[in-house]
Amino acid sequence: xxxxxxxxxxALNAFDFGGQVVxxxxxxxxxxxxxxxxxxxPGEDPCRRFILQRISANxxxxxxxxxxxxxxxxxxxxxxxxxxxxxxxxxxxxxxxARDGSFFHTDVEGGAWRVYPFxxxxxxxxxxxxxxxxxxxxxAFGKFQRMLKDYPADTLYETxxxxxxxxxxxxxxxxxxxxxxMGRVQSxxxxxxxxxxxxxxxxxxxxxxxxxxxxxxxxxxxxxLNNVLLDRSTGEALCVIDLDTVxxxxxxxxxxxxxxxxxxxxVEDETDLSKVSFDLNFFDAYTQGFLEGAQGALTEAExxxxxxxxxxxxxxxGIRFLTDYLEGDHYFHIQRPGQxxxxxRTQFKLVADMERCWDEMKAVVDQYRT
Ligand code: ADP
Ligand code: GN1
Ligand code: MG
Numbered sequence: 001x002x003x004x005x006x007x008x009x010x011a012l013n014a015f016d017f018g019g020q021v022v023x024x025x026x027x028x029x030x031x032x033x034x035x036x037x038x039x040x041x042p043g044e045d046p047c048r049r050f051i052l053q054r055i056s057a058n059x060x061x062x063x064x065x066x067x068x069x070x071x072x073x074x075x076x077x078x079x080x081x082x083x084x085x086x087x088x089x090x091x092x093x094x095x096x097x098a099r100d101g102s103f104f105h106t107d108v109e110g111g112a113w114r115v116y117p118f119x120x121x122x123x124x125x126x127x128x129x130x131x132x133x134x135x136x137x138x139x140a141f142g143k144f145q146r147m148l149k150d151y152p153a154d155t156l157y158e159t160x161x162x163x164x165x166x167x168x169x170x171x172x173x174x175x176x177x178x179x180x181x182m183g184r185v186q187s188x189x190x191x192x193x194x195x196x197x198x199x200x201x202x203x204x205x206x207x208x209x210x211x212x213x214x215x216x217x218x219x220x221x222x223x224x225l226n227n228v229l230l231d232r233s234t235g236e237a238l239c240v241i242d243l244d245t246v247x248x249x250x251x252x253x254x255x256x257x258x259x260x261x262x263x264x265x266x267v268e269d270e271t272d273l274s275k276v277s278f279d280l281n282f283f284d285a286y287t288q289g290f291l292e293g294a295q296g297a298l299t300e301a302e303x304x305x306x307x308x309x310x311x312x313x314x315x316x317x318g319i320r321f322l323t324d325y326l327e328g329d330h331y332f333h334i335q336r337p338g339q340x341x342x343x344x345r346t347q348f349k350l351v352a353d354m355e356r357c358w359d360e361m362k363a364v365v366d367q368y369r370t
Pocket of ligand 1: 032034242
């Protein structure tokens with residue numbers, strides 16, 4: 001048995017799944033955690049599934065703080081969902097505690113493992129196929145933010161410091177270019193140049209925050225389409241997942257991160273850039289859905305900055321992929337060499353597209369102001 005298999009087996013032993021574990025397979029396409037789907041056979045009852053995850057120690061240095069945040073936020077959301085007549089077992093994640101009563105099990109390397117019951121009869125999309133589906137995810141993320149509007153933000157840990165600090169991401173990219181530890185800089189001249197031409201942009205949202213124009217809220221911070229589960233029966237977004245980065249942040253970033261991932265028809269690592277283009281109709285659908293879900297929870301200034309959120313999250317994500325490529329792909333999981341560079345290039349193509357239809361993006365937001 002390899003060490004990885006041994007850790008997995010120990011993690012499985014640390015939880016009581018209420019039935020015999022008949023298998024655990026790698027699952028999903030997240031870039032950060034190691035995710036497994038656990039199949040169990042509880043006596044004569046049908047198979048029950050669970051999600052078992054090893055939280056990335058590389059991304060999250062204090063898993064106890066990640067889990068404390070998730071425990072607090074999910075128990076708060078469950079009350080909100082129940083009060084609104086929803087189903088708290090399906091509309092947010094539920095933590096399955098370990099045999100020792102704690103929210104996670106730690107392996108000998110310090111890796112933290114946690115378990116969620118699998119939310120069944122759902123689907124998870126890697127690409128928005130219709131504006132309607134994209135809009136339903138938008139309503140879910142808008143509603144997520146509204147439901148957490150009064151959550152005590154000061155009780156949340158900052159699970160990844162400076163996570164959406166675009167200025168700091170720029171500094172880290174420059175350091176990676178200067179260090180060039182993999183000798184890859186000579187092969188990527190256009191990409192750092194693309195960022196250099198947009199240095200001032202990196203400060204736009206942060207400056208608005210510093211000036212008190214944009215408020216800090218409890219935000220999700222990783223709102224890509226595959227972080228929401230859609231109900232297979234209704235087609236509607238059901239459950240916002242991947243709560244590791246829920247912490248104080250900017251609403252415009254939550255909006256923008258969804259746009260960068262979903263308002264186009266390609267996967268994030270598409271190698272044929274001629275296929276990658278920003279789709280204003282999908283932007284329109286998402287804007288309408290997000291504002292419907294948020295139900296007036298956003299200020300006028302936040303509405304003004306929504307297009308900036310889209311541009312900045314796309315630029316920032318491209319910067320992060322490029323930095324990781326230059327540093328040797330230690331942060332985002334890759335399945336092939338050059339994948340992080342491909343991911344970076346799709347993001348920069350989308351940024352350039354957004355710049356070209358900037359006025360139309362602003363007009364879309366204005367259309368949905370009440
Ligand atoms: P990562 O941080 O690596 O993206 P996620 O928490 O997003 O990890 O999980 C990876 C994938 O696992 C998701 O995209 C989704 O397909 C699936 N998943 C996670 N939690 C659940 C759950 N409770 N029920 C069903 N599927 C889930
Ligand atoms: C990561 O965890 P996942 O795959 O949902 C990353 C996001 C990036 C995204 C790019 C904790 O999201 O910030 O935008 O990849 N999550 C973390 O696809 O860094
Ligand atoms: Mg995810």
